[in-house]
Amino acid sequence: MVEGYRFKKLKEILFEQDRRAREELQSKLIEIEKGVNTREGMEARVNPILEDKVTFLQQNFPTLFGPAVTQAIKREIKESQDEVVEALYPIIGKMVKKYIVKEMELLSERIDRQLDLAFSWEGWLRRIKGWFGGVSEKDIITQQLMEPTLEEIFVIQQNSGLLIGSYSKNNTIDQDMIAGMLTAIKAFVQDAFSRGGEDLEMIEYETYKLIIRNFKSFYITAVISGPVNMEFKNELDQQILNFAEQVLKQEGQIREDKMKGHLEHWFS
């Protein structure tokens, strides 16, 4: 009995360290088991890693997958053009329809306004003009509603492209740079297509027309929005010629500081 007790004591002394290690290991195993076998435990361990990964992917998605996604979309669109057209047709159709309806409403409002003036002085003048000119009153009204507008006018030195003066209804981007680029485009076109003494006279851009009139040391560019008819063009030509003759030639040395005022007076 005493021997057994002693042996037990000896074992305790000898294997104390091992026992402790075993107990630690056991508690760790229980901990791991809890973490792996229960949903809550697993979530607590895995969620932070997943969140980090998701954040990384969110932040780097365009770089990591952008080219591949773009390629896939391009391929898909190319391979299924009919389907794409079919899908987009109603949307685009609705947009176009909406735009046309809005524009028609505006036109109708303008026509109404003109008809309200039917018995006014302008109305009678229009009617008389129609009778003598052989043009219907309706055509005259439509013509009046679709009048072209002079948006901007530039007086630019030939060759150097330096801006002498300008008048603008809305302030666009840097007018010095526009003058320079216009001169460069003009020089390029003339160099490429000119057959001797020919000048670039018009540039068309969507609903805008740039009418260019050349003089010896300068040229004038008028930016027009809306449909340009012959009557308007002739009138503008005449105005530009008069301006060039009376303002620019009279002054000899072109006064840049006075130019804006002159342009505003002549073309506003």
Place this chain on the structure above:
Amino acid sequence: MDITKKVVLIGKFGVGKTSLVQRFVHQKFSDEYLTTIGVKIDKKIVEINGKKLSMLIWDIAGESSHQKIPSSYKLGAQGIFYVFDLTRPSTFGDMSVELNELENILSGVPIKIVGNKKDLISPESFDALRKQLSPNILYCSAKTGENVEKAFYELGTEMLA
């Protein structure tokens, strides 16, 4: 009132004219104009001796075998930058001939000769080149920005003189 002057940048293909302008100005027009019509215009307003000078910089593309640039782009210039590449002797070999041609077209217009890409040559090669070339050349680097502002201000001062 601002004084506006036209400045042209001339030099062979790839000498770094566009990079020099990019260093000096905040660009408004795309560089695509350079490949389409052979010129791109930028603007920089500088103050020199109390005067505001608006520099309209015409960056003219260097001619290559497949692209001919209209010579009319140079007309009316009031200042010229002649740019060459310090690492490529072919870009400054016939410099005197080209400068003479420019003098014929734009007589009396101030010219600033700029040797670009200084950052790409060793100090020994640079010293050797400097002894060989004209003393009026300004050496700069569009990459590091060395002497870029100085080049434009010096030309501006000459144009206003």
